[in-house]
Amino acid sequence: MDLLTVAYLLLVPCLVFFIARWVLEWRNQRCYMLHYECYKGKDEMKLNSEKCAQIVQRNKNLGLEEYRFLLRTMVSSGIGEETYGPRNVLEGREESPTLLDALSEMDEIIFDTLDNLFAKTGVSPSEIDILVVNVSLFAPVPSLACRVVNRYKMREDVKCYNLSGLGCSASVISIDLVQRLFRTRKNALAIVVSTETMGPHWYCGKDRSMMLSNCLFRAGGSSVLLTNDPTRKDKAIMKLKTVVRAHVGSDDEAYSCCIQMEDKEGYQGFLLTKYLKNAAAKALTKNLRVLLPKVLPMKELLRYAIARRLKKKTKGESSGGTGIGLNLKTGLQHFCIHPGGRAIIEGAGKSLGLSEYDIEPSRNALHRFGNTSSGGLWYVLGYMEAKKRLKKGDKLLMISMGAGFESNNCVWEIMKDLEGGNAWTDSIDGYPEMAKIPNPFKEKFDWINDDTLSFVRI
Structure with a gap:
């Protein structure tokens, strides 16, 4: 028996073993x-x-x-x-x-x-x-x-x-x-x-x-x-499709823009600085650079790459592709933006090229329930379900940002049409789609x- 045959006989079982192991691990990742x-x-x-x-x-x-x-x-x-x-x-x-x-x-x-x-x-x-x-x-x-x-x-x-x-x-x-x-x-x-x-x-x-x-x-x-x-x-x-996490805490301004501390008089609270917006943008950008290639179709990624390259050639490197964005709706249908505040929701929506319809669930979740910290994304999801927006096969992007500073996002695939009852059941009729919601604080x-x-x- 020559060496090639021996190598072949040893290689095939090893290959089968590793393939089987990969399949089992992939199944358990579901x-x-x-x-x-x-x-x-x-x-x-x-x-x-x-x-x-x-x-x-x-x-x-x-x-x-x-x-x-x-x-x-x-x-x-x-x-x-x-x-x-x-x-x-x-x-x-x-x-x-x-x-x-x-x-x-x-x-x-x-x-x-x-x-x-x-x-x-x-x-x-x-x-x-x-x-x-x-x-x-x-x-x-x-x-x-x-x-x-x-x-x-x-x-x-x-x-x-x-x-x-x-x-x-x-x-x-x-x-x-x-x-x-x-x-x-x-x-x-x-x-x-x-x-x-x-x-x-x-x-x-x-x-x-x-x-x-x-x-x-x-x-x-x-x-x-x-x-x-x-x-x-x-x-x-x-069904969970992917999770991507980005952390920019090595930057001192990003680390300290959202931090628990005591003021000069000893009162404990939560400090939100003017650097919060920049930290959020930086973390979100780093996150989406990894996440979007995993969920958007190749056709859209190629279109974006070619358009950006052409613009750089015609207007110089300083343009940085400004004005040319990926069309997220080629691979995603719904967007759960953390309802942390009006500025966060509107800023994220603008940078991602989303419409008022897309950011409405987050805006209304903030209005109805406020910023409930880590639980906030699920109120946004509940709004979409109560409005019967979620259909089988749709993809949904959850965008979360938090102290650290971090941006942790994930994509879900809807497995069935969703229209069940939830925390929104008794108040959803008070939020007509694309309607201006009254501001009681402004009135008073x-x-x-x-x-x-x-x-x-x-």
Whole structure:
């Protein structure tokens, strides 16, 4: 037997082995979404314009200028009157929150969404193999993930993860973590819980850059049920196509543009600097350079490359391809932009060449529920479902941005037409498509000027 034959006999089994291993790993990388639930607070928790004004007036640290700034910010925030606030703030105890306040806030959001998730899917808590809970600003001992395990008496071998400090994009990070864990476990069920504790972190100082968080962040959250079990494929509503993460935290300005800190007087809060917009643009650009080639058709990628090359030749390198953008709608039909604020939504929409129709779900999610941190993307998804926009075969891009600074995005494929009930059910009729939504804060506070402030403040 010659050496060539021996090499052939050794090579073929090895090749078969590696192909089989690759196929098995690819099969385990599958990630299906079976269901998701968004938290909907009780009516007494709604933070309407009158209650917002009362909370502002309670802050004795504010002078007339700070008071006027805060009211003007609320006017332009894009927030409506039906967002939900934490109980200790609504009860006037924002300056002295307790550990019980934080735990109660988390219990209400987390257990409400999980109870609904288990009830609607018929999945038992004892069937869960992987649990990921992300809450950035609150890390008690035992962890919130352990609190969930204890409440639902989950199995002793459940893989439990508690993530903190990751900001508004933590939900997509959690999805990425679950997908990677699926590679090591067949036919698994996983839950991702995404929320944030607002009550203990209500800013009571007068630093303008730290007062902004009070105007935008609201109580809310979500729970998502995922699996890589092929026998459950027919029950899935979406399939994960790809996840891409980009981190620009090595840049000092990007790192510190969105950061938890104390002001000069010792009041703890969340600082949002003027560099936030640049950091978000930088992180999003780096992310999309990797993500878009994976989801857009080759024809569109070639068109973009040729058009950019031609423009550089005709107008010089300094043009940088300005004015020539990829047409995202050649491979994507829907866009879930993190509802972090009006400027973020409009800025992302403009840079991506999206229409008002495309950014409407994020804009209205901000208006109805506010910035609910890592849970915000799921309220945007819920709006699309309530409007019956999501059809089988459509592709949906989730765009999240958070402290670090990070941009973590993912693409889902819709597995069936979606039109189920969710947190939007009782309010969706108040949001006609492509209609201008009333701004209650503008109607009530836009008239305020320096002459009237003294009277209002008293």
